Amino acid sequence: MAQNKKQVEQITDMEADFAQWYTDVCKKAELIDYSSIKGMFIYRPYGYAIWENIQRILDDAFKKTRHENVYLPMLIPESLLQKEKDHVEGFAPECAWVTYGGGDKLEERYCIRPTSETLFCEHYANIIHSHRDLPKLYNQWCSVLRWEKTSRPFLRHREFLWQEGHTMHATAQQAMAETERMFNIYADFYKNVLAIPVVKGRKTDKEKFSGAEATYTVECMMHDRKALQGGTSHYFGDGFARAFDITFTGSDNQLHHPFQTSWGVSTRMIAGIIMVHGDNNGLVLPPRVAPIQVVVIPVAQHKQGVLAANQAVADRLRAAGLRVRMDDSDQSPGWKFAEYEMKGVPLRLELGPKDIEKNQCVLVRRDSGEKSFVCLDGIEEAVKTMLDAIHEGLYAKAARNLEENTYACASLEEVKEKMAQRGGFAKTMWCGDEACEIRMKEEAGVSSRCIPLEQEHLGDTCAVCGKSAKHMVYWGVAY
Amino acid sequence: MAQNKKQVEQITDMEADFAQWYTDVCKKAELIDYSSIKGMFIYRPYGYAIWENIQRILDDAFKKTRHENVYLPMLIPESLLQKEKDHVEGFAPECAWVTYGGGDKLEERYCIRPTSETLFCEHYANIIHSHRDLPKLYNQWCSVLRWEKTSRPFLRHREFLWQEGHTMHATAQQAMAETERMFNIYADFYKNVLAIPVVKGRKTDKEKFSGAEATYTVECMMHDRKALQGGTSHYFGDGFARAFDITFTGSDNQLHHPFQTSWGVSTRMIAGIIMVHGDNNGLVLPPRVAPIQVVVIPVAQHKQGVLAANQAVADRLRAAGLRVRMDDSDQSPGWKFAEYEMKGVPLRLELGPKDIEKNQCVLVRRDSGEKSFVCLDGIEEAVKTMLDAIHEGLYAKAARNLEENTYACASLEEVKEKMAQRGGFAKTMWCGDEACEIRMKEEAGVSSRCIPLEQEHLGDTCAVCGKSAKHMVYWGVAY
Numbered sequence: 001m002a003q004n005k006k007q008v009e010q011i012t013d014m015e016a017d018f019a020q021w022y023t024d025v026c027k028k029a030e031l032i033d034y035s036s037i038k039g040m041f042i043y044r045p046y047g048y049a050i051w052e053n054i055q056r057i058l059d060d061a062f063k064k065t066r067h068e069n070v071y072l073p074m075l076i077p078e079s080l081l082q083k084e085k086d087h088v089e090g091f092a093p094e095c096a097w098v099t100y101g102g103g104d105k106l107e108e109r110y111c112i113r114p115t116s117e118t119l120f121c122e123h124y125a126n127i128i129h130s131h132r133d134l135p136k137l138y139n140q141w142c143s144v145l146r147w148e149k150t151s152r153p154f155l156r157h158r159e160f161l162w163q164e165g166h167t168m169h170a171t172a173q174q175a176m177a178e179t180e181r182m183f184n185i186y187a188d189f190y191k192n193v194l195a196i197p198v199v200k201g202r203k204t205d206k207e208k209f210s211g212a213e214a215t216y217t218v219e220c221m222m223h224d225r226k227a228l229q230g231g232t233s234h235y236f237g238d239g240f241a242r243a244f245d246i247t248f249t250g251s252d253n254q255l256h257h258p259f260q261t262s263w264g265v266s267t268r269m270i271a272g273i274i275m276v277h278g279d280n281n282g283l284v285l286p287p288r289v290a291p292i293q294v295v296v297i298p299v300a301q302h303k304q305g306v307l308a309a310n311q312a313v314a315d316r317l318r319a320a321g322l323r324v325r326m327d328d329s330d331q332s333p334g335w336k337f338a339e340y341e342m343k344g345v346p347l348r349l350e351l352g353p354k355d356i357e358k359n360q361c362v363l364v365r366r367d368s369g370e371k372s373f374v375c376l377d378g379i380e381e382a383v384k385t386m387l388d389a390i391h392e393g394l395y396a397k398a399a400r401n402l403e404e405n406t407y408a409c410a411s412l413e414e415v416k417e418k419m420a421q422r423g424g425f426a427k428t429m430w431c432g433d434e435a436c437e438i439r440m441k442e443e444a445g446v447s448s449r450c451i452p453l454e455q456e457h458l459g460d461t462c463a464v465c466g467k468s469a470k471h472m473v474y475w476g477v478a479y
Numbered sequence: 480m481a482q483n484k485k486q487v488e489q490i491t492d493m494e495a496d497f498a499q500w501y502t503d504v505c506k507k508a509e510l511i512d513y514s515s516i517k518g519m520f521i522y523r524p525y526g527y528a529i530w531e532n533i534q535r536i537l538d539d540a541f542k543k544t545r546h547e548n549v550y551l552p553m554l555i556p557e558s559l560l561q562k563e564k565d566h567v568e569g570f571a572p573e574c575a576w577v578t579y580g581g582g583d584k585l586e587e588r589y590c591i592r593p594t595s596e597t598l599f600c601e602h603y604a605n606i607i608h609s610h611r612d613l614p615k616l617y618n619q620w621c622s623v624l625r626w627e628k629t630s631r632p633f634l635r636h637r638e639f640l641w642q643e644g645h646t647m648h649a650t651a652q653q654a655m656a657e658t659e660r661m662f663n664i665y666a667d668f669y670k671n672v673l674a675i676p677v678v679k680g681r682k683t684d685k686e687k688f689s690g691a692e693a694t695y696t697v698e699c700m701m702h703d704r705k706a707l708q709g710g711t712s713h714y715f716g717d718g719f720a721r722a723f724d725i726t727f728t729g730s731d732n733q734l735h736h737p738f739q740t741s742w743g744v745s746t747r748m749i750a751g752i753i754m755v756h757g758d759n760n761g762l763v764l765p766p767r768v769a770p771i772q773v774v775v776i777p778v779a780q781h782k783q784g785v786l787a788a789n790q791a792v793a794d795r796l797r798a799a800g801l802r803v804r805m806d807d808s809d810q811s812p813g814w815k816f817a818e819y820e821m822k823g824v825p826l827r828l829e830l831g832p833k834d835i836e837k838n839q840c841v842l843v844r845r846d847s848g849e850k851s852f853v854c855l856d857g858i859e860e861a862v863k864t865m866l867d868a869i870h871e872g873l874y875a876k877a878a879r880n881l882e883e884n885t886y887a888c889a890s891l892e893e894v895k896e897k898m899a900q901r902g903g904f905a906k907t908m909w910c911g912d913e914a915c916e917i918r919m920k921e922e923a924g925v926s927s928r929c930i931p932l933e934q935e936h937l938g939d940t941c942a943v944c945g946k947s948a949k950h951m952v953y954w955g956v957a958y
Contacts, residue, residue, distance in 0.1 A: 033605060035552050035598070036559060037589065042602055045547035052548065068524035069531065071512050073638055074591075074622060075555075075575075080515060093582055096554075098591065100576040101637075102626035110516065112577065112591070113554075119514070124520055126512060138524070143553060143621075147581035158580075160554055271528070 011342075012279055018224040025152040025274055029283045029343050039158035043267070046343065047154075049291035050270055051161060055141065057193055058163065058265070059392040061185050067137040067165060072119045074142070075110040080118045084243045084429070087117060087163035089396035090210020096148040096158075117211065117236075120166035124258075128168060131250050134258060135178070136168040143246060154271035154359055155479050162266035168241070168258040170250070175259035176235055183216040183233035186339040190230055194269065195286040195394035196220050196276050197402050198230055199474060201450025206434050209262075213237040219449045219474065221402045222275035225423035227449050227476035230272060233263035271479070273443070276398050277367075283344030284366055286394055287387040294383055295340045296326040297333060299352030309356045311350065320380035322387075341366060344391050347383060367393050406474070408456075412464050415475060416444040425449065425476045431462035431471035439464050446475040490821075493759055497703040504753055505632040508762045508822050511655035512766065518630035518637035522746070525822065526633075528770035529749055530640060534620065536672055536767070537642065537744070540664050546616040546644060551598045553621070554589035557595050563722045566596060569689020575623040575637075591624040596715075596741055599645035600723035603737075607647060610729050610795065613737060614657070615647040633750035634958050641745030647720070647737040649729070654738035655714055661742040662695040662712035669709055669943065673748065674765040674873035675699050675755050676711055676881050678904070678953055680929025685913050688741075692716040698928045700881045701754035704902035706928050706955035709751060750958070755877050756846075762823030763845055765873055766866040773862055774819045775805040776812060778831025788835045792858060799859035801866075820845060825869050826862060846872050885953070887935075891943045894954060895923040904928065904955045908948035910941035918943050925954040 011028060014021040026032045031047030043051065059069070074099060082088045095111040104324055113119065124136060141163045148156050165182060169175040183200070190196045198218035208215035212234035220230045238257040240246075247255045279283040287293050294317055298310040314326040325345075327336050333350075340348060350362040361379065364371050367390050374382045405424030409415045415426045426446065430436060437448055451471045462469050487886035490507060493500035505511045510526030522530065539547070554577060561567045574590040591596065603615060620642045627635050645660060648654040662679070669675045688692035691713040699709045717736035719727075726734045756763040766772050773796055779791040786807055793805040804824075806815050812829075818826060829841040840858065843850050846869050853861045884903030888894045894905045905925065909915060916927055930950045941948050 019614055033602060034840050036556055036601060037552060037554055040554060042552070043550040045549055050549050051550075069528055070524055071522040071530075071622070073516060073519035074624075075516055075519060075638070077515055084550035095579075095581075096577050096589075097579040098575050099578045100574075100588075102574075102628070103572055109579075110575075122515060123512065143550075145553075149581065158511060159554070161550060327555070 001444075011280070011282060014223065014278070020282075021278075022275060023153065025278055026280055030281075031270070032153045037158070039148060041151075041153055041157050041159075043161070046291060047270060050273070050285070050289055053265055053289040053291065054193075054269060055163075056177035058185075058189060059141075061189070062139050063195070064138075065185070066138045067182065070138045070140055071142065072116055072123060072140060074113050076113055076116075076118055078109050078111060080122060081111055083118060084211050084240050085122075087211035087240075091115065091146075094148065096145050096147050102215070111400070113142075114144055114146045115142075115262075115264075116140060116142075116164055117166065117240060118244075120262075121240050121246060124168050125244050125246045128246055128248050128258060131170050131248055134168060134170045134248060135174065137165075137178075138167065139163055139165040154274070156266055157267075160266050160268070162264050164264040165259045165262060168246070169260070170248070170256070170258060172237065172259045175237075175261050179214070179216060179233045179235040179261045179263070182261070183218070183231075186231040186233070186265060187218050187357050188265075190218060190220065191395065193286065193288045194273055195391050195398065196230070196272055196400040197395065199402075199450060199452055200454075201452040201474065203450060204434075204437060204448045204473070206437050207448055209234045211236065211239060213239065217450050219476075220272050220276065221398075221405060221425065221476075222272070223278065223401065223402070224275070225405045227271050227425065227478040228268065228275070229449075229478060230269065231263070231265040234261060236260040236262070254290075277394050278344070281338075282342035284394070285346060287346040287391050290344065290346050291323060292325045292340070292343070292345045293323045293387060294347045294349055295336075295345045296324060296349045296351065297336050297340075298326070298328055299333060299350050299355070301328055303353050305356065306351070306353060310351050313351060313361065313376065316380060316390045317383060320384070322380075322383065346387060349383070366391055367397075407457050409463060410459060412440060412443060415440065415446065415463065419444055419446055419475075419477070423477060427456070427458065427472055427474050428463035429459050429461060430471050430473040431465055431467045432470040433462075433465065433467075436462055436464035440475060444475070445477060447478055449474040449478065480606065485909050488777070490759070490761060493702065493757070500757075500759075501754060502632065504757055504762055505846045510749065510753075510762075511632045518627060518635075518638070519634050520630075520632055520638075520639070525770060526749060527574065528763070529768055530746055530750070531862065532768040532770065533672075533748060534642075537664075537668060538620075540668070541618050541644070544616075544660065544664070546618045546646075549617050549619055550621065551595055551602060551619060553592050553924075555592055555595075555597055556587050556589055556936070558587060559601060560590055562597060562600075563690050563719050566690035570625075573627065575624050575626050578904070582649055583896050592621075593623055593625045594741075594743075595619060595621075595623075595643055596645065596719060599741075600719050600725060603647050604723050604725045607725055607727050607737060610649050610727055613647060613649045613727060616644075616655065616657075617646065618642055618644040633746055633753070636746075639745050639747070641743050643743040644741060646740045647725070648739070649727070649737060651716065651738045653742050654716075658693070658695060658714040658740045658742070661740070662710075662811075665710040665712070665742070665744060666697050666881070667880050669697060669699065670874065672765065672767045673752055674870050674877065675709070675751055676874065676878040678881075678929060678931055679933075680931040682711070682929060683913075683916060683927045683952070685916050686927055688713045690715065690718060692718065696929050698955075699755065700877075700884060700897050700904065700955075701958070702757065702880065703800070704755070704880070704884045706904065706957040707751050707754070708928075708957060709748065710742070710744035714741060715739040756873050757823070760817075761821035763873070764823035764825060766825040769823065769825050770802060771804045771819070771824045772802045772866060773826045773828055774815075774824045775803060776815050776819075776826045777805070777807055778812060778829050778834070784835060785830070785832060792830060792840065794853065795859060796862060799863070801859075801862065825866055828862070836872065844869055844874075887937050888942060889938060891919060891922060894919065894925065894942065898923055898925055898954075898956070902956060904953045906937065906951055906953050907942035908934070908938050908940060909950050909952040910944055910946045911942075911949040912944065912946075915941055915943035919954060923954070924956060926957055928953040928955045928957065
């Protein structure tokens with residue numbers, strides 16, 4: 001166990017310095033590496049494998065709801081980006097520009113996509129003609145570029161991986177329903193796959209997406225009680241459709257503009273996983289996206305029959321559809337224990353000569369450290385049951401953190417005081433004026449996270465100005 | 480059938496104008512669309528779905544051989560690209576350059592990756608230290624940019640989708656074995672999944688990849704008897720490792736440079752599928768990558784029980800793991816027949832009131848047009864057997880085309896004459912001098928496709944210069 005301890009000591013204590021703990025985990029669990037360009041990161045195999053599992057499950061959900069994948073160019077001509085005024089104002093300052101191609105200076109410069117609304121609109125203008133062409137339900141998996149000033153692994157990259165859905169509908173009602181549907185798919189994914197509870201709500205006008213009429217968001221609370229915006233779904237009305245001259249002939253034989261949505265999640269999800277579930281031994285992965293769900297570690301592997309018995313168990317678990325790694329390297333068991341703890345593998349299975357005699361193995365849960373002896377007959381079911389229990393346990397713990405650190409405040413002063421003490425989400429009534437939102441930011445250092453769909457009546461007046469309140473709002477410090 | 484004919488008439492006769500036929504199929508089968516940037520294309524849902532099926536099968540093969548996926552940045556600093564002399568000479572002329580980011584002129588310009596050897600080398604230099612770190616078997620799915628002067632759908636894009644494997648090994652022998660292994664995976668994939676026969680060989684020095692010591696290729700013959708390079712696998716020796724200062728401590732405790740490979744295939748594969756299997760009714764898809772393997776078309780669908788019976792058959796086929804679409808739209812059966820022929824769906828299943836009475840359905844093969852009545856009991860197996868037969872039929876037809884149009888020539892004159900008459904692959908002996916290769920290009924208009932692994936002794940002297948021959952070479956006109 002000496003080696004075990006040694007490795008654990010290499011990461012910073014999360015309560016002492018959460019930011020450094022986070023960076024340590026990203027590096028030491030081999031999720032990510034730095035490149036020679038500031039702000040551009042390398043997704044290493046273990047980090048990318050988490051993204052692949054996320055992709056597979058979300059993509060199935062998108063396809064089940066009849067979405068189709070496409071791939072559009074990564075470059076946007078400057079003139080195209082400028083067609084929708086609010087949109088270009090939001091994104092132009094963060095663009096990376098291509099000015100030379102094949103040795104020649106380009107006549108028009110091209111932006112590497114920061115998001116693809118404009119490209120989708122151009123394409124939709126070409127392929128939508130009749131109400132029979134609607135709805136169009138497209139999704140794209142790709143990377144996007146935003147030339148940010150600061151960067152942090154998974155949280156803020158100049159280039160990051162994401163999916164962006166872009167859909168067109170015959171009516172505003174259908175587009176709104178799509179916006180909500182996808183937003184609910186995200187919320188369900190957080191709960192059922194990532195074991196992360198979310199607050200579902202609408203962004204204020206100040207915080208919504210450039211060019212959108214409404215932005216819906218799922219907001220998560222990290223272990224340090226700061227907020228992470230987990231995914232957004234936007235309703236555009238027919239604003240882009242008008243700017244890009246997209247029309248269709250309705251069943252009434254008249255020309256109409258279609259109504260539009262877009263929605264996306266990114267590899268920021270991995271930041272959420274790390275910061276919600278991780279602990280001082282490293283990463284803790286929710287079982288449904290863990291690249292390795294069970295690590296099988298032979299004990300006294302030099303003894304006769306031990307490796308064969310371990311291999312047999314690993315094969316049985318694999319045959320049952322589980323993601324399994326057996327580590328029969330010449331590292332000590334202590335080293336291996338620490339290594340797979342750091343990597344957040346949900347379940348460790350140990351099997352040595354004595355266990356084999358008793359037809360049992362040892363299962364150790366990564367989340368609680370709980371150790372149990374389990375009969376090898378029916379080990380597949382026992383492991384699956386335990387993985388589900390780990391998922392539920394992680395969710396319950398995260399839900400407790402969210403619940404215990406969400407509190408009502410009656411005034412800006414109270415928000416300021418409590419936020420300084422404990423962070424978390426402060427909920428207050430709000431008049432709806434941006435001026436009050438700005439004051440909250442300036443004085444309490446918090447941004448509005450969302451106007452939750454589930455409203456509570458905390459009082460009649462705005463916590464900032466005292467005027468008549470319109471909504472209850474969640475406030476927090478965000479990543 | 481009038482409507483059927485009408486649609487078929489919309490595409491150009493492939494024997495009259497193969498290039499126009501090709502473009503027509505790409506557009507009318509809705510595989511691809513043009514964007515506002517010259518040479519950059521939109522992969523539409525049906526085209527992208529073919530790529531997804533290719534990806535899924537290849538990715539499984541890569542993972543089975545213990546490769547891991549990663550994602551590296553899309554931008555390469557100019558100084559990094561320049562580290563390997565031959566490599567930069569090959570790619571710099573085709574680079575697109577980013578010169579502005581976030582409103583500021585960049586100190587160093589960045590190239591959008593045309594390929595990622597340099598980025599992988601930089602990363603490998605950071606993570607390879609000991610022989611225990613080897614081999615590194617990485618793969619990346621992404622898009623790359625090459626600022627080509629001309630463009631054609633799937634064949635030549637300024638941006639295209641591909642995979643690029645990059646591996647590092649302790650010994651030259653292991654790296655060579657990897658180069659061959661991946662090249663064989665490509666060859667098997669062409670045969671077993673795409674139903675396309677290939678010629679396996681090595682590229683001449685003139686045709687090999689910029690910076691490689693050896694390039695292996697799979698070469699395919701299109702319906703018009705022109706060549707398509709189907710995929711390449713490169714052996715780099717330790718050239719890049721030296722340029723990028725990548726070293727590891729061997730078990731001998733000495734510092735060594737590792738040996739490297741890279742290998743890739745791209746959405747050009749889809750061009751191959753179209754041009755090998757397509758016909759005058761449109762696309763013909765090999766069943767194992769077809770987004771829709773069986774289209775179910777109800778006959779007299781307004782009659783009672785017809786839709787329910789069709790739905791039941793479609794559900795059964797889906798449950799058996801097949802990709803099925805049922806088209807119960809209000810278009811006429813004739814329109815539907817032509818539509819799914821254009822889209823190359825391998826099998827059409829028709830089911831009307833009379834069939835239901837007889838407990839049978841009609842199956843129509845896209846490749847041969849062959850129609851058969853099949854009992855609904857055990858329809859799943861009947862369909863699977865027929866899809867396999869279609870695969871074999873497509874392969875046999877393509878193999879015939881390749882075989883019948885590959886011929887030996889004794890002289891440059893003979894190559895010139897026969898190539899003008901019939902195209903295809905001319906095989907000749909060759910002395911190994913680049914001068915003869917250049918003459919062949921200038922006078923007969925052909926490039927060397929490869930030095931086939933299976934050599935034949937056609938004579939003792941080079942077909943161009945008459946000097947002593949070293950190899951047998953395949954020549955052809957390539958896309």
